[in-house]
Amino acid sequence: MPSVSERTTKKPVGKSKPNGAAVAVAVESTELADLPIEKVWRMYREDPSDTIRNFLMENFLPLVRYTAERMHTRLPAEVEVEDLMSSGLFGLMDAIDAYDIERGVKFETYCTQRIRGAIFDELRAMDWVPRLVRSRTAKVERVRKQFEMETGRKATDKEVGERLDVDKEEFKKICRDARPVGVVSLNRKWFETDSSKDVREIDVVRDKRQENPVSRLQRDDLKLLLTKGLSRAERLIIVLYYYEEMTMKEIGITLDLSESRVSQMHSSILARLKAQMQHRSKEF
The missing domain is CATH 1.10.1740.10 (RNA polymerase sigma factor, region 2, helix turn helix motif)
Structure with missing residues (x-):
């Protein structure tokens, strides 16, 4: 290079x-x-x-x-x-x-x-796979084919390594070096636009720090489905516990209820939601 x-x-x-x-x-x-x-x-x-x-x-x-x-x-x-x-x-x-x-x-x-x-x-x-790597890879394939012709079965990595007179780690390295690597240019055109500037691969690389809009909509739809038909206090318990990740004790303080009462209501809500989901599953 x-x-x-x-x-x-x-x-x-x-x-x-x-x-x-x-x-x-x-x-x-x-x-x-x-x-x-x-x-x-x-x-x-x-x-x-x-x-x-x-x-x-x-x-x-x-x-x-x-x-x-x-x-x-x-x-x-x-x-x-x-x-x-x-x-x-x-x-x-x-x-x-x-x-x-x-x-x-x-x-x-x-x-x-x-x-x-x-x-x-x-x-x-450039031809980034050097001749030495290609030579080693070809030698491994020759040994594998020869072993299969002699025994009628495929050779294990250990058997190939023994015939090549290399230890386990060296054989792993030979196989790793021969493994193809998917190389994609981030400057490659992703799709053409009407403007003078085309969209490239780098322009559509996913930013994992940002929430997927589709996932956000699905999350909101699920929240709406789960809380439909519940009282205000019951909806708050679901939202605060599963979406705000508050503890039962914290929810009780927020709603002016005892921790045991919140836990009791939570169990009752889950039982009703389970029955509701089983009923709705028949629609699909």
Whole structure:
């Protein structure tokens, strides 16, 4: 894989590039370190100078190493983590140029996806499965076929490892390295739109921190179904216990009832709801 310095020579003239893993930061950038990062982003949107850009590169450079090292654990040992970092740097640069703080997405979340996408793109562009890995895989398959021809049954991993004269851990590594990895570019077009900007994979990545609107509607419908036909106090007990996760004692204080009374009402409500659900199941 070409180094960062080699690849930057292929980029259009006029766009700033990192010079290796260490990004040089102008003297004026020392003042940026004293500012809130949100203010730095807004300054960069107004004036995308090399000084601010280099400061942001240096500030978020650890994300590149962290992402590259995590991805490296799932790749063959022949793939160098430094090569992954070199590709990841370009993802960081693209993320800095495209990031919009007004969208409310944390840069770390947005940037990590861009870094991964850049690394995946590079792995797709090159033949990332080295010859040594392919050679080992082919040898394993030959041994399996030969064993099956000789014995009439499929060989176990232990038997294949013994014929290859490798220990259990080494054989596991050979199989792991040969396992195909699904590589998808996050910059790939997801679907076209009428506007000039198409929707990409990264635009539809699920944010697990946000509740699914469909799940929210289903949750509300279930609440309505469960509380239908109940008195106000009974509805409150269900809502406070199952939705607000309050204890029986806390509910009793809220409704001015004893804890034992709340527990008694709760048991009665559940029995009625069970009978109601059994009756309604006949409708389906």
